[in-house]
Amino acid sequence: MSKTALNKRRKTAEIKWKSLEENKKPILFFGAATCGNAAGAQETIKAAKKTLKEIGVDADIIEVGCIGPCYLEPLMDIKPPGKPRICFSNVNEEKAEKIIKRFFLKDEIPKLGLVGHFGDNGDYGDDIPRFYDHPMIKPQVRIVLRNCGIIDPSEIDHYLARDGYVALESVLSKPWEETLDLIKQSGLRGRGGAGFPTWKKWKFCRDVESDQKYMICNADEGDPGAFMNRSLIEGDPHAVLEGLVIAAYTIGASKAYIYIRAEYPLAISRLEKAISQMEELGLIGENILGSGFNLEIKIKEGAGAFVCGEETALIASIEGNRGMPRTRPPFPAVAGLWGKPTIINNVETLGTIANIIRRGADWYTDFGTEACKGTKTFSLVGRVRRTGLIEVPMGTTLRKIIFDIGGGLFKPFKAVQTGGPSGGCLSEEFLDMPVDYENLAKVGSIMGSGGIIVLDKDTCVVDLAKYFLKFTQQESCGKCVPCRVGTRHLVNILEKITKGEGELSDLEKLEKLGESIKRSALCGLGQTAPNPVLSTLKYFRDEYLAHIIDKRCPAAVCRDLVVFRIIPEKCTGCQACVKVCPTGAITGPRSEPHNLDESKCIKCRACYEVCRFDAIAGDAIEIVSGEDKS
Amino acid sequence: MVVKTAASVLEKFSTRRENLIPMLQKVQEVEGFISPESIKLISDKLRISENEIYGVSTFYAQFRFTPPGEHSIYVCMGTACHVKGGQQILNMLEYELGIKEGQTTEDGRFDLNRVACLGCCALAPVIKIDDKIYSQMSVLKLMDVLEKYTQSVEVTDE
CATH class of the missing domain: 3.10.20.600 (Ubiquitin-like (UB roll))
Structure with missing residues (x-):
């Protein structure tokens, strides 16, 4: 596609977007990223469709990505004709029916689950707050996430209408040096974790003479507890892809890979769709926008190995090998995939690029600190x-x-x-x-x-340190001894402590061993693996001491150090716990305080939960550790 | 319906080494696990020793070498899930199903697995059964969910 053809398409896209903003019939938006679906968004959508049909309202349904406040999911927005969207939270099937009926039949904005509207102050009177004034949203600055939850991620036209691929067009019309310089001025640093200046990395690669270079997007979001990359790809895949094409052009790569976890099926299908849309519009392939630049993009699914987030391991995995890191230098920018110069950038880094190019380095450097911009x-x-x-x-x-x-x-x-x-x-x-x-x-x-x-206070930091070390130990590729053997010893010592069998000398051993693993491991995984132990030892030493000296887990988490107990004064004898106990450890007639046989108890928490939420009078079961037992 | 076999899905791949992991993934997708026979097929096609293919496939958590159960249960062991009681959920599943993670129940109904993170951390703890994710789990909720699956099997059996 030529530039003129793209601009023509953008015009159509803008008209399409405008008709969405000035909608003639109501539109219902649903947050249907993986997290929304896990909260039940698909069931909510079904219920909403059914209710709309029942009351005879003709409305469009649009599935969008995640707008951020996951604790409010499933989210449903109603956009009445020509007016801003109004967001409702925790909309289950039943609530969807109620909200829709009140909205369309009684012509009122129900307070049920109301979060706020997306318009300007006063659009709906003073009663209805603005979504962007919500305390979770207001302090945020949404640059990378600007489209997430707003556009339909499966529609390239929505992205185009919101200045999508404007940056790419501008980059391709200039020599690569200008883009590199702009990224340098923006101060952008790699968002994968290490914070290496993006322009420097690109420059290393650009400076190497080679017949073939590769650009890789690292979407192997392996950190347990992190899902930013998944959300961005699911909510705005083209933002990442635009950054990827710009990066490839700047470093001179004609082949690009996206290495993404197989555990993210929705993100993968969004990327596949987005890539085929790009092919259709000629935004990848041969002679992109008449610039003479060619690029092909392939998706590689990771097979479940945390270490593959490390650059050299990721490369080994794409090549079809065990994902084991190698020593650096040479750095991948010089000798990477199949020995060719290769740049690997994180999803978020790439998602930022087009914004910087469109709005300028000065605009970007207004955000952030002296050393870290954006x-x-x-x-x-x-x-x-x-x-x-x-x-x-x-x-x-x-x-x-x-x-x-x-x-x-x-x-x-x-x-x-x-x-x-x-x-x-x-x-x-x-x-x-x-x-x-x-x-x-x-x-x-x-x-x-x-x-x-x-x-x-209910989290045990010793248990958490053990959890992380078990994780890194399992994910250690086994190549270097400090990581393979060292992390195993750290886990063993932590196991001992959480069982109440620790000795004071163990703390010294943990520190000494941790420091030596940090110094001697081959790759980032090993060098940072002891951090959870070392930091908790430094800031929460008293908790380790409680486990070792008092044989007590202050947070009452470590299984071997806790017992479950019934408080007779509080127990009403409702038998809720007797019914859920899988081992028959709890007995007692109705209306009399029950007994808990510790020897049969497997500490599964079923009784604890039922007593808090379903029992006649809750809180009669406690989990205690150490001295509290008496 | 034509039943896809490992041999038929492998046809579309070229003989390049980089196809090894995608081939293993495809085979597991259609057959549920990686059998010695499919390793042999891949070995012949890519001209890589079976030994080496085992080396690569056992390195990655995704691959299994025994047939899966009728329903596959994945317990998320991400940090957020751990902090909110994911381990309790796994313990309870192991107790209720009478198997350890990585195993399949004797009647072949369930296999139980741990997964590093499903990326639904804000709704922790979560588990996945087949393709459905259950969020904000508790031991009690788990019992209800499990019952649904055991019952539905019994109903179809009748």
């Missing part, structure tokens, strides 16, 4: 009230993220974990620290790809 997406999860996907300027404090955006916790704050299995646990004293690559590294954690896991 915004960063985070998945805010764990024991925080408002969980979801957020985007904030670099340098935002953890306090703002957790307490303003996240709305704080239900129980007292204990720690925040960043950077996944390679990161660390930070205590309360670091809450006012501005988040950027350097600050997090200074205090023993890392930015990583952007998982923020909030922990409250």
Whole structure:
């Protein structure tokens, strides 16, 4: 497709988008990314369709990506003709029916699950708040996520109407040096975790003479607890693809790969569809927009190996080998895929590129700190009230993220974990620290790809350290001894401590071993693997001591150190727990306090849960550890 | 309906080494697991030793070498799920099904697996049964969900 043809198509797309904004008949939008579907969005859509049919309302249904506040899912927006969208939260099947009926039959905006509208102040009177004034949304700056939850990700026209591929058009009409220079001025650093300046990486590759170069998008979001890349691809796949084509052009690559986890089937199908749309419009293939630049894009599905997030392991995996890292140098920018110069960029990095090109480096550098420009997406999860996907300027404090955006916790704050299995646990004293690559590294954690896991007093940090170490130990590729053997020993010692069999000397062993693994492991996985242990030892040593000296788990999590107990004064004898206990450990006649036989108890928590939520009078079962037993 | 076999789906691949993992994925997609016979087929086609193919396939968590159960259960072991009780869910499943993760029940109804992260962290803890994700699980909710699957099998049996 030529430039003129693209511009013609953009005009049509704009008309299409405008007709959506000035809709003649109502439109219902549903957040139907993987998280929305997991919350039941597809069932809600079915119920909504049924209700609309029943009351005879002719409306369009559009499935969009994730707009961020996952804790409110399933989300349903109603857009009355010619007016802004109104967002409703936690819309299950029953609620969908109620909201739709009230909206269309009674002509009112129901308060049920109402979040806010997407228009300007006063569009619906003072009663209805604005969506963007919601406390979780207001402090955010949405650059990478600008289209997520707004457009239909399966429609290239929606992307085109919102300035999609404008950046690509401009890049292709100029020499590559200009783009490289612009990215340099923007200060963009790799969002995969290491924070290496993107332009520098590109330049290394550009400077190497080669008949073939490769561009790879790393979508192997392996960090457990992080889903920013999945959401971006599911909500706005073309943003990532546009960045990928621009990057390939700048480094001079004619072949590109997207390496994506097989665990993300929806993201994969969105990419496949988007790529075929690009082929149709000639945005990939031969002579793109008449520039003489050729590019072919292939999707490679990862097969479930965390270490494949590491560049050299990822390359080995694409080549059809075990995903084992190798020593660097040579860096992939010089000798990568099949020995050819290769650049690997993270999904979010690529998703940012087109925005910078369209709006300029100066605009971008207005966001962020001196050393880290722009915004960063985070998945805010764990024991925080408002969980979801957020985007904030670099340098935002953890306090703002957790307490303003996240709305704080239900129980007292204990720690925040960043950077996944390679990161660390930070205590309360670091809450006012501005988040950027350097600050997090200074205090023993890392930015990583952007998982923020909030922990409250019911989380055991020793158990969490053991969890991460078990993970890295299982995911260790086995090539180098420090990682293969070292992490196993760390796990063994942590197992011992969580069983109440630890000794004081174990803490020293953990530190010594951890430090030596950090110094000697071959790749990033091994070098950062001890971080969860070392950071918790540093900031939460008293919890380790409680496990070792008092044989007590302060958070009452470690199975071997807790018992389940019935508080006779609180137990009404409703038999709810007797019914759910899978081992028959709880007995007792109706209306009399029940007995719990510890020898039969497998600590499955069924009784604990039922007593809190379904029993006649809750809270009669407690989980206690150590001294509390008496 | 034509039943797809490993041999038929392998036809469309070229003999390049980079196709090894996609071929294994395709075979598992149609047959449910990687059998010694399909390893032999791939070995002949790509001219890579069976030994090496085992080396590659066992490296990746995705591949299984025994037939799956009628329903495949995946327990998410991501950090958010762990912090919200994912391990309890796995323990309970192991107890209720009488198998350990990585195994299939004797009657062939369920196989039980752990998965590093399903990316639904904001709705933790989650499990996946076949293609459906169940979010915000608790031990009690799990019992209800399991019952649905065991019952539906019984109903069709009658």
